[in-house]
Amino acid sequence: MKLTAAAGFKTLLCALALAAPARAAGAPAGQAPDIILIVVDCLRADHLSLYGYGRPTSPKLDAFAREAVVFRRASAPAPTTLLSFASIFTSREVSSHGVNALDRALGDSALTLAGILKIYNYRTAAFVGGLNLNPLFKLDQGFDDYVHINRTDASFKDTLPAALAWAKERAARGEKFFLVAHGNDLHTPYVFPASGLYDKGFKTSPRLGSLSESDERVFAVYKRRLKLAATGEVLTLTDGDAGHLVARYDEGINYSDALVGDFLEKLRAGKLLDNAVVIITADHGEGLFDHDYFFHDFNLYEDTLRVPLLVRAPGLAAGEVTEQVALIDLLPTVLDLAGIAPPEGAQGLSLRPLLYGREPGAAFSRDIFSESGVGGKAVRSGKWKLIWAPGRAELYDLESDPGEKKDLAAKEKKTVAGLKARILARLAADRKDQLGEALRSPDGFAAEMARDDAWLKSAYKEMNEAAGGR
Numbered sequence: 001m002k003l004t005a006a007a008g009f010k011t012l013l014c015a016l017a018l019a020a021p022a023r024a025a026g027a028p029a030g031q032a033p034d035i036i037l038i039v040v041d042c043l044r045a046d047h048l049s050l051y052g053y054g055r056p057t058s059p060k061l062d063a064f065a066r067e068a069v070v071f072r073r074a075s076a077p078a079p080t081t082l083l084s085f086a087s088i089f090t091s092r093e094v095s096s097h098g099v100n101a102l103d104r105a106l107g108d109s110a111l112t113l114a115g116i117l118k119i120y121n122y123r124t125a126a127f128v129g130g131l132n133l134n135p136l137f138k139l140d141q142g143f144d145d146y147v148h149i150n151r152t153d154a155s156f157k158d159t160l161p162a163a164l165a166w167a168k169e170r171a172a173r174g175e176k177f178f179l180v181a182h183g184n185d186l187h188t189p190y191v192f193p194a195s196g197l198y199d200k201g202f203k204t205s206p207r208l209g210s211l212s213e214s215d216e217r218v219f220a221v222y223k224r225r226l227k228l229a230a231t232g233e234v235l236t237l238t239d240g241d242a243g244h245l246v247a248r249y250d251e252g253i254n255y256s257d258a259l260v261g262d263f264l265e266k267l268r269a270g271k272l273l274d275n276a277v278v279i280i281t282a283d284h285g286e287g288l289f290d291h292d293y294f295f296h297d298f299n300l301y302e303d304t305l306r307v308p309l310l311v312r313a314p315g316l317a318a319g320e321v322t323e324q325v326a327l328i329d330l331l332p333t334v335l336d337l338a339g340i341a342p343p344e345g346a347q348g349l350s351l352r353p354l355l356y357g358r359e360p361g362a363a364f365s366r367d368i369f370s371e372s373g374v375g376g377k378a379v380r381s382g383k384w385k386l387i388w389a390p391g392r393a394e395l396y397d398l399e400s401d402p403g404e405k406k407d408l409a410a411k412e413k414k415t416v417a418g419l420k421a422r423i424l425a426r427l428a429a430d431r432k433d434q435l436g437e438a439l440r441s442p443d444g445f446a447a448e449m450a451r452d453d454a455w456l457k458s459a460y461k462e463m464n465e466a467a468g469g470r
């Protein structure tokens with residue numbers, strides 16, 4: 001049975017009363033697995049040791065990877081939490097779901113991953129944090145329990161114990177479950193304890209070190225210029241400052257890695273992994289001065305879009321996949337592994353053939369799209385990647401230049417034109433903004449978000465002006 005958004009839950013439930021749940025072709029018989037999705041906010045793939053990083057940042061995830069399938073080239077649909085989660089939960093590109101700014105929410109007609117699993121008798125819960133995942137954005141649709149910590153610095157330390165207790169309770173009651181656990185430890189400002197692992201020996205500016213508490217919130221930096229919120233003063237970061245911030249980010253990975261590793265060990269000890277699909281990924285990465293940016297949200301380089309993706313499932317052999325995949329693939333993949341057909345309108349592909357080492361087929365040579373909430377689009381097609389924003393196009397050969405250092409747009413005009421046409425065709429084909437709606441905010445929170453949004457927009461404007469319309 002195909003699920004359709006138009007059908008709605010009532011029709012679906014009627015249909016389910018008449019027919020047994022559809023089993024996707026080739027799905028295993030036996031008990032459907034529990035599903036555990038762990039999302040490490042802001043975690044870029046190439047700063048994990050398992051993806052080849054120089055610092056040994058991720059010993060626990062490295063160990064987990066030895067019993068999982070590791071996707072080497074997984075892309076986020078957007079460099080922003082809200083946009084990306086809306087895509088993960090609906091398998092729609094940002095232009096299709098339309099939850100593309102902090103004044104938009106996911107509409108009631110959305111068929112979410114949690115909502116579909118709930119229809120199939122899963123108990124569903126999310127333990128998440130940060131402004132972007134506030135229930136006002138209605139990403140909580142389909143969750144029996146949606147435990148949200150409304151702080152940018154919400155840590156795995158806060159979310160994982162409750163997630164573990166919830167999972168144990170489900171297991172004790174013999175209930176199938178879908179669990180989302182999210183931590184914002186890697187989001188600026190870095191408030192996790194200093195370990196001194198990597199942050200040592202950097203000669204930082206004394207002014208940066210003596211910022212008042214209200215100015216300490218180093219959020220976004222463009223071209224090494226940090227504007228202080230309280231006074232408007234602009235600090236120019238030195239190499240030492242940048243090195244210090246990157247080292248702190250890496251210490252944050254190590255910190256999160258230990259928390260997630262501990263969570264996995266406790267799940268294992270409680271026999272909760274025996275019949276579980278575990279997926280570990282990130283909603284987006286982080287610009288760490290590679291392209292003059294520090295932060296995410298507004299740049300579409302691989303720093304902010306290439307995310308880790310690890311999948312472990314009962315009976316699944318460890319391995320590596322090099323095909324390009326996208327986070328919109330998670331919904332059809334999870335449903336496929338649970339023996340449920342994907343809903344109509346899902347834009348991702350089930351990764352099951354890649355997980356089980358089958359020939360991927362022509363479908364996997366597709367283009368992979370991303371977009372930012374501030375007007376930029378990107379497409380990866382074969383080895384090429386085009387970043388296209390108003391007044392600016394950059395083309396990179398990701399095979400020979402994975403760090404995106406050599407812009408070939410001026411040399412490869414035909415390729416640029418072809419890729420622009422592919423983005424436009426995709427946008428035209430998308431059912432535009434189908435699932436988004438204006439944010440309904442009865443309390444003062446809307447004003448708080450508007451302030452945050454206005455602050456970000458003016459920051460982007462300044463950054464774009466500083467870039468000289470590049």
Ligand SMILES: [Zn+2]
Binds near residue numbers: 080081283
């Ligand atoms: Zn995020």
